[in-house]
Amino acid sequence: MKDLFGVVAVFDTAEAVKNAAARLRQQGYRSFEAYTPYPIEGLDRIMHPRPQRLLPGLMFAGAVLGAAWGYWIQYWDEALNYPLNVGGRPYNSWPAFTVGTFEFMLLVAVAAGFFGMLAVSRLPKLYHPVFEARAFVRASRDRFVICIEASDPRFDASAVRREFEQLGAEQIEEVRA
Numbered sequence: 765m766k767d768l769f770g771v772v773a774v775f776d777t778a779e780a781v782k783n784a785a786a787r788l789r790q791q792g793y794r795s796f797e798a799y800t801p802y803p804i805e806g807l808d809r810i811m812h813p814r815p816q817r818l819l820p821g822l823m824f825a826g827a828v829l830g831a832a833w834g835y836w837i838q839y840w841d842e843a844l845n846y847p848l849n850v851g852g853r854p855y856n857s858w859p860a861f862t863v864g865t866f867e868f869m870l871l872v873a874v875a876a877g878f879f880g881m882l883a884v885s886r887l888p889k890l891y892h893p894v895f896e897a898r899a900f901v902r903a904s905r906d907r908f909v910i911c912i913e914a915s916d917p918r919f920d921a922s923a924v925r926r927e928f929e930q931l932g933a934e935q936i937e938e939v940r941a
Contacts, residue, residue, distance in 0.1 A: 830872025
C-alpha cells in the first residue's frame, strides 16, 4: 500500500477556496497548495505570506557576474591577448565595452532568472501524486482544489477531513504517494 501524500478538498467558488486557505493558515497548516482554473487575487499571499527573495537575489547575482564576465572578455581580448593600436586609443577603452558588457549582463541575468524559476517551482514535473485524485480533473475547468500534504507538521488525516467538512468542501479525498 502506498504512503499517504495528503488530503484533497474540492470547493465550488473562488471565494470558498480563498476563505478555506485563510482558515487553514490560521489553524497553523503550512504545507498546502491550491489548484484553481484561473488566478485568484490574494490567494498566493495567504498561502505564502513571506516575500520570496531568492529569485531576485539570484538574478542580481547573475547580472553582476554577467557584467564582470562580459567586461573581462572584452578587456582580455583587446588589451591582453591581441592589442591593436587603432587611432591612438587606449587598449582598455571602457566606453567601447559598455554595450557588450550590458548585453552580456542581460543575457546572464535572464538565464539565471529562467533556470532559477524552474528550480524554485520544481519544474518540469511530469508527475505529481495529486494528479491521481479523482476530483483533480476538474481543477483546471470549474472547481477549486486544496491539498494539505502529509509532510505538514500539523497533519492528521481525520482532523484535516473534519476541517474541510467544516469549511464546506463538496468532495474530500485522500491521495496516495
